[in-house]
Amino acid sequence: MKIVLDRPRCEGHGLCEEAAPELMHLDDDGELVLVREEIGEADAAAARAAVRVCPVAALRLT
């Protein structure tokens, strides 16, 4: 499973970081940084929660 960021859509709310702090965070400029894009089973629930909480659907799982 891979997590994909649609950067132009991202508004920097950071709700995803709150849902999955091990997988992503916003940097000092408020830009989202994916710690890793390939997601294993262990992180799948956190990744799904991060995708779901984004109000502008900037994240997707493929």
Place this chain on the structure above:
Amino acid sequence: MTARIRRVVVVGNGIAGLTAADSLRDAGFDGELTIVGDEPHPAYSRPALSKALLLGGGDLSAHELPPATHGAEELLGVRASGLDVERRLVRLADGTALPYDRLVIATGSRARRLSELPGEFTLRGLDDALALRDRLAGRPDVAVVGGGPLGMEIASACLASGCRVTLVSQGPPLIEHLGPYLSEVFAEAARERGLTIVETAAARLEPGVRVRLAEGGVVEAGLVVSAVGDVPNTEWLAGSGLTGGGALRVCSRGLVRPDIAAAGDLAAYGKRRVPLWNSAIEQARVAAAALLRGDEAPPLRFRPYFWTEQFGLSLKAVGELPVRGEPEYVEGGPAGAGLMRWSHGDGSGTAVALNHRIPIPRLRRAAA
């Protein structure tokens, strides 16, 4: 206990219903899951409707969410019409009866209207937003009734679409939601962009459609949009004994009773409804866990997050709103972008970022 739960029905396919269904699966529920939605559309992002989607050149997919992964049977375009809590049956308007072992009620709320006039527009659902967007393309003069966040976002989008816009507000816009300091900041930005603000004690609509002010004046416009609050969609529960109308009271885990949970805009924790995006999600997670695990599941911890985009201003806030008095500036200064904090008597605070890109975890730390 989980082994005996074979069928869960989720009524409502907004973000609360969708998240409840996801959370049931994440918690290991692998039985029969059915989700009922009265709109024909897949679940979408409601905050986007009054922001990016409404703008003429805006992104027509701004409201779209990633496809659902819960694998539920989706019954869309059909309304729930009744609930029998003794026989554990949800009745649908098309005559279907859905049996359940556990039920999630997430039918949300609808726009409160000022009249029955067909010319009164409201903005609550996707179809409302698309209809409004179509009307704005003709550049009508617009009157927006309601000075809350939704009314102001609509007014902002109408102005950006090239319309002349009058906002009719009970008192200064946003004052009840954000307090006097931020109300002034937003009203000034709105006026600079050409918004006419009319304050009134009360307004009603007359055929035409015209806005009649309590003080005697009339606002005429080609298009009248009201944004005067929401009404919980609980009429279908009238015969269930769960509610006497209005919001649905839940416990600290989102349960109405051990086999029924509620989440989202219709749920009242005590007397408190929190009709916000992230709260609907948090409520749905808590409620799904409580349905499966009862008192072992954690209670809800309210962490409301509010944001709005209008008149060139982007505001993000955590902590209690409205705020009184002047803020202290953590970053930036008055009349510009920055991070503000209001301190409350109990040591907690409200942090507000204005045109300042900041992730929520940092905003929460600023408020703490």
